[in-house]
Amino acid sequence: MACLGAALGLRCTTRSLRRSHRSRRAGWLMLGAVSIGCGIWTMHFIGMIGFSVEDAPVSYDPVLTLLSLGVAIGVVAVGVFLVGYRDAAPLNLGVAGVVTGLGVAAMHYIGMAAIRTHGTLRYDVPTVTLSVLIAVVAATAALWAAVSIHSLWSSLGASLVMGVAVTGMHYTGMAAVSVHVSQQATASQSSADLMSFLLAMLAGPLTVLLIAAVIVMFDPDLVLGDGEWSPR
Template sequence: MTADVSDFYYGAATPIAAYLMACLGAALGLRCTTRSLQRRRQDRKAGWLTLGAVSIGCGIWTMHFIAMIGFSVGGALVSYDSAMTVLSLVVAIAVVAVGVFLVGYRGAAPLNLGVAGVITGLGVAAMHYIGMAAIRMPGTLRYDVPTVALSVLIAVAAATAALWAAVSIHTLWSSLGASLVMGVAVTGMHYTGMAAVSVHVTQQVTASQSPAGLLSFLLFMLAGPLAVLLIAAVIVMFDPDMVLGDGEWSPR
């Protein structure tokens, strides 16, 4: 039978927290990429681009699984496969790195930006659906194909906009504004993808949500990426050029 599915088991808490994490990852990623474009210290370019990619990837992945804390299926207990969950994190960071390094080293020419945006967007979508494939329950997840396609298009558009902003926006306040917009786009992609989901339950239970063990598992999985984002935030905060946005820029 088809079960009742909700993405807001804890109300507005999970979507708001998910959005804030998406914004944090985007803001850190933009500032790190900005730092990599400064002419006077190009010797650490790869390091800054790597930190930017990790920040954006961790931010997107953290957004996804914070949002998934609010996911519930009526009459089914939900759990997650650890290996698939970690794989989704690796995919998120890897594909974002491809896009960030492409625009970081080759610039934001339309063709290069388009290729990087498509690769990164498809990777973000892949992260989302790998994360969904990690779900274990007595039932089957089904997807509405047009809605899935829309979520992928949103992911590609969001990724392209983020990569353009990363090499085109240099000031602190502009970066913060761009990160707020990117948070809307990335979170919107997630909930669009979730709108495509329906669940056919094969074995009902009395509980409508997984026990506290599921919440503990997700919080444990989130600890690593959250620590990475915290470290990235400290690095950004203590780099004057990053905060003030000063310096000469490589042509893009």
Template sequence: MNATLTDFHYGAVTPVTAYLMACLGSALGLRCTVRSMRRGAQRKRIGWLSLAAVSIGCGIWTMHFIAMIGFSVNGAAVEYNTRLTLLSLAVAIVVVAVGVFLVGYLGARPTVLGTAGLVMGLGVAAMHYIGMAAMDISGTIRYETFTVLLSVLVAVVAATAALWAAVSIQGFWASLGASLVMGIAVTGMHYTGMAAVSVHIDHAGTSPPSSVTIMSFLLAMIAGPVTVLVLAAVIVMFDPELMLGNDEVSPEPRPAVGGAFTAGRSSSPVPYGHQGP
């Protein structure tokens, strides 16, 4: 028989917290990507883009498993496979890194954005369904094909929008607004995917494990990525250019006529990708 499912076992606590974590990861990732594109940051670009990928990947993954704390199957035991759970985290970070590095080094041309967004979106969807495969349920999980495809489409659109925002939106408040929208898109992708799920119980009468035990496992898994997000937030907070949204960077001292050195200020930022004469 088909089991009764719920994604909101603890009410609004899990979806709201999951959304906030998605927003945090997106905000940090966008700001780090912007920082990698500023003048004078070329030698540190790999570091900033890596931090952006880790932030977005950890934010999405943490969102997923916080939301899964609220998932319950009436009459079925639910446990998690540790290896698959950690694999889903690795997939999230790696595929986000591919998208971020493509845009970070090749710019915001439509073909680059489309390719990077497709790879990143498919990776986010893969993270979601690997995380679902990590569940060990005393029953059979089934998926509605159309809703699964819809969730993948949402993931691709969300990823492409995030990458576009990273290279197009200037200023702290604009990036913050973009991260809030991205949080809605990523969380929406998760719950769209969950709407495709049904569970057929194989053996009636199986006593499910304590919800406290499941929550303890998920919280232990989430602790590491949350710590990484906190450290990334500290790094961003201690970079005044990121916090203030200042696009102007003082150039390196340059030799003037007569051999003296001057260190002037640039009156306007050089757009990303612009080559001087």
């Protein structure tokens, strides 16, 4: 999912810079930011489905879960618009990469804060720091690729690297977590109810990614026009 979101986001960003009216550039950049943000968040939340605590039920606070989605889209939009309108000069790229990387890390840890279980979550500070560093490096590389790589196959290759890097950040962050169970308890939420909640949370971002994929697939300028790129 992280790779898919990155691939769609890179193609939309490329489209915004190629023969697009400035009035349309914002729309393509926003679609790219939403695609990348939804891809990152969907990867994160699918990963969270695999998280369990022995002898304790796990559920999620819906408000914090949705907040983490909003943060993911918002910070990616900041970075994409910075490089989309102000180019990839080193200083601008560095600022955009740091802001976006810190935002992606914030998304992850807000999502972790949404966990409700009979225990206390504790974090290993050096591992958390490493996960934030990975997020910043991955975000900077992604933003550089968004404005520097324009061919279809190069974008797909870059999206694979981005997806692996962001996923690496997620599991580095998960490696920092330990749960100290305070009491044993039977699950207060059935598996069916929990799965229904998780599927409902995933439905929106997955629909957005599907719509973005359809738009990209039916835009011949994105798929076939790589040789005619010219920035505005």
